[in-house]
Amino acid sequence: MSKIDIKSMTKDELSLALEEIKLPRFRTNQIFSWLHQKGVSSFDEMSNLSKQLRETLDDRFIIKSCVIETKRVSREDGTIKYLFKLSDGEYIESVLMKYKYGYSLCVSTQVGCRMGCKFCASTLGGVIRDLSASEILSQIHMAQNDENVRVSHVVLMGMGEPFDNFENVKRFLFLANCDEGLNLSMRNISLSTCGIVPKIYELMDVNLQLTLSVSLHAPNDKIRSELMPINKKYNVSELIKACRDYTKNTSRRISFEYSMISGVNDSDECAYELSQLLKGMLCHVNLIPVNNVRENNFVKSDDNRLKKFVSILEKNSINVTVRRTLGKDIEASCGQLRKKHISTQGGE
Numbered sequence: 001m002s003k004i005d006i007k008s009m010t011k012d013e014l015s016l017a018l019e020e021i022k023l024p025r026f027r028t029n030q031i032f033s034w035l036h037q038k039g040v041s042s043f044d045e046m047s048n049l050s051k052q053l054r055e056t057l058d059d060r061f062i063i064k065s066c067v068i069e070t071k072r073v074s075r076e077d078g079t080i081k082y083l084f085k086l087s088d089g090e091y092i093e094s095v096l097m098k099y100k101y102g103y104s105l106c107v108s109t110q111v112g113c114r115m116g117c118k119f120c121a122s123t124l125g126g127v128i129r130d131l132s133a134s135e136i137l138s139q140i141h142m143a144q145n146d147e148n149v150r151v152s153h154v155v156l157m158g159m160g161e162p163f164d165n166f167e168n169v170k171r172f173l174f175l176a177n178c179d180e181g182l183n184l185s186m187r188n189i190s191l192s193t194c195g196i197v198p199k200i201y202e203l204m205d206v207n208l209q210l211t212l213s214v215s216l217h218a219p220n221d222k223i224r225s226e227l228m229p230i231n232k233k234y235n236v237s238e239l240i241k242a243c244r245d246y247t248k249n250t251s252r253r254i255s256f257e258y259s260m261i262s263g264v265n266d267s268d269e270c271a272y273e274l275s276q277l278l279k280g281m282l283c284h285v286n287l288i289p290v291n292n293v294r295e296n297n298f299v300k301s302d303d304n305r306l307k308k309f310v311s312i313l314e315k316n317s318i319n320v321t322v323r324r325t326l327g328k329d330i331e332a333s334c335g336q337l338r339k340k341h342i343s344t345q346g347g348e
Contacts, residue, residue, distance in 0.1 A: 039141025
């Protein structure tokens, strides 16, 4: 009999599972606390449980977790890049960033990614598998325990497309938000998507108070289809309609991610077109100087081009900021460290 993933269970599900092995209800609170507040990775760490009970739990359940394979700390700003090894030997990445408001962790939702965006290192080897809710949670627990800090903000913008693993991601969101667990406010969670339109509507129906970040990166189908294969299935018009519907029904502002690539999507014409595309929507544009990835020839826009692009958006009443670059000296953009590590091990 295969073991049950105990850390992916809600508290009610855990209570029912423990009833099956004749454990009293108060044990649910103890075990749930060990898993979700303390973030243990083995039953042996549950010190207020008897050895016999720990062995009983170990026979029936598994705690899916991760261990630190590589840790890189930026000398420039203290950003930490983790390469985590999962129980099956696969690797994922997370980035811990310190801001004035506290610590934010960018987590992965899949091993690799199937979306094929041309400017992203995560997708170069395709997707290997989805992460369970427990494996997404464990990235937070491991970072918190390693640095002895509390992560107050989470960004689902690491390796993988969250909407491509939506059931596990939804379970993660509810567990992370649980006040008897990590107790993360939904308003402090950002979920990123490259634009899987049906899932935007599904998220709209769930009506969570999180921030939806949409990777747009181009104002029209011609440029976006060249950068992002998903646009051939759900084009710009369909995507923007879904985004407008989402903001109207949830009253939540959408953040549009826009990687600035020199000579590709950073012209004045692109800025004007983007302004018209988003006119009147409850939204914010986050301009991102593109990361250098060895497998493509993209170069980030220079400062003057970036300033001009911002100026055009602002003159057309579009709320815009330029993302502060963190961890430049440690390859903090997701996918790079995993690919380098696998290459040195003789993989991919």
